[in-house]
Amino acid sequence: MAVWALGLNHTTAPLDLRGRFAFAVDQIAPTLHGLRESHARHPEAAILSTCNRTEIYCASDRPEVDHTLDWLAASGGVSPGLLRSHTYLLQDGQAARHAFRVASGLDSMVLGEAQILGQMKDAVRAAEDAGALGTTLNQLFQRSFAVAKEVRSATEIGAHSISMAAAAVRLAGQLFEDLGEIRVLFVGAGEMIELAATHFAARNPRAIAIANRTLERGEKLATRFGGEVMRLADLPDRLHEFDAVVSCTASTLPLIGLGAVERALKKRRHRPMFMVDLAVPRDIEPEVKALEDVYLYTVDDLAAVVQTAQASRQAAVAQAEAIIDAGVQSFMHWLGQRGTVPLIQQxxxxxxxxxxxxxxxxxxxxxxxxxxxxxxxxxxxxxxxxxxxxxxxxxxxxxxxxxxxxxxxxxxxxxxxxxxxxx
Known part of the structure; x- marks a missing residue:
């Protein structure tokens, strides 16, 4: 049995290229169906798609790595050659090692962050619901979760991590003298926005607002933080009211355009605006960054902020890698035994x-x-x-x-x- 992984992440591909391969939750099932149908052997498959990475995991009796890359390139409208230069292709033990490192937070922009484990579990559930998950990939991911649990309980890998949300608050604090005096708008109501709102709310800003496509979900989040809820359609007319904007939605097109920000700045008499775009693809048009009174940060811009306390984490990383090594050996032993099952049955x-x-x-x-x-x-x-x-x-x-x-x-x-x- 062969296992392979194809992926691109924040270290191998620029933000805009990653945006071409970001799959929303409702896209996963049909995408998995198309992926499997494109392969002659209809392999087991799962797709992990986050703001920092898109990864495809497959298993079949024979590897079809090149075909998987060609399929992904076609789905994103780029040439296989261009995609290959920004991806990693891993097979068998290396694929397992990568999955274990991702689940444990060792491959994240924020070393040791825990959110990726939940995202990987969501990806496995989506693959299972789509009928794309078989015995081999299920075993790979269940072992990934077990290794991640051991890494978290046996090491201090997450003790010094700084989340993307905390990094956003830190940057805002460098721009505004008192975060208690600013008005903050959050666009979206997902897990990342909830985390960001939690961090900003701890600084007691003057006002918090949630703009979301679904008002009901936005109201729940706004109530939790004592804020107001607004429709996305009202965002352009009210943008000028806010000093800080944090956006993270699953929209395939930008929600905040250059023109809307220019009009907001004019109404604000060019008082500065702090903007964070955590979405992939982007929620805020990249041209906004060139405006003189706007401080726009993307997920990639936050990389330097979150990579702190690196030296104090090296011992934890070494411990985690040892746990992962043992996990890889165990999985490869199981995979090898799987290859002899037909012979044993005969x-x-x-x-x-x-x-x-x-x-x-x-x-x-x-x-x-x-x-x-x-x-x-x-x-x-x-x-x-x-x-x-x-x-x-x-x-x-x-x-x-x-x-x-x-x-x-x-x-x-x-x-x-x-x-x-x-x-």
């Missing part, structure tokens, strides 16, 4: 057939009144002859160049007790 079926034939023969002899000891002797001789026939035939038929190798293999298989005793 051997069991063959020996059962031999046993049934010899028992039937013995019963016939006993029914005719034959001596019991003689029947048992014949039964045991018949079984041993059947089991040895193939090995002896191979030994006699082997050419001189391979006879010694054949003899050693037969010796290991049939003379194990003698070998253990040094005979």
């Amino acid at each position: 051997l069991n079926a063959q020996t059962d057939a031999w046993r049934a034939a010899e028992i039937a023969r013995a019963r016939r002899l006993l029914a005719r009144g034959e001596d019991v000891d003689a029947v048992l002797e014949a039964l045991s001789r018949g079984l041993t002859q059947k089991m040895l026939h193939g090995a002896l035939a191979e030994l006699n038929a082997a050419d001189p160049a391979h006879r010694e190798q054949t003899a050693q293999a037969i010796s290991r298989l049939f003379l194990r007790s003698q070998n253990k005793n040094g005979l």
Whole structure:
């Protein structure tokens, strides 16, 4: 059985290229169906898509790595050559190691962050619901979760991590003298926005507003933080009211355009605006960054902020890598055993057939009144002859160049007790 992973993330691909391969939740099932149908062998498949990465995990009796890359390139409208230059292609043990490192937070922009584990579990559930998850990938991911749990309980990998949301608050604090005096708008109502709102709310801003496509979900979040809710359609007319804007939605097109920000700045008499775009694809047009009174940060811009306390985490990283090494070895051992299952089944079926034939023969002899000891002797001789026939035939038929190798293999298989005793 072959396992492979194809991915691009914040270290291998720029934000706009990653945006071409970001899959919303409602896109996962049809995308998995299209991916599997495009492969001749219809492999097991799962897609992990976050703001920092898109990864495809597959398993089949034979690897089809190049075909998977060609399919992904076509889905994003880029050439396979361009995509290959920004992706990583991993197989078997390396694919397992990568999955374990991702689940444990070792491959994240924020070292040790825990959010990725929940996102990976969501990806597995989506694959399972789509009927794309089989025994091999299920085993890979369940082992990933177990390794991640051990890493978190046995190391301090997350003790010094700084979340994207905390980094946004830190940057805002560098621009505004007192965060208690600013008005903050959050666009979206997902997990990332909830986390960001929690961090900003801890600084007691003057006002908080939630703009979301679904008012009901926006109201729940706004109530939690004592804020107001607004419709996305009202955003352009009210943008000027806010000093800080944090956006993270699943929209495939920007929600905040250059023109809307320019009009907002004019109404604000060019008082500065702090903007954070955590979405992939972007929620805020990139041209906004060029405006003189706007401080716009994307997920990639936050990388330098979150990579702090690196030295104090190195010991935890080394411990985590050791746990992952053990997990990879265990998974590869299981995967190797999976490859011998058909042979084991065939051997069991063959020996059962031999046993049934010899028992039937013995019963016939006993029914005719034959001596019991003689029947048992014949039964045991018949079984041993059947089991040895193939090995002896191979030994006699082997050419001189391979006879010694054949003899050693037969010796290991049939003379194990003698070998253990040094005979």
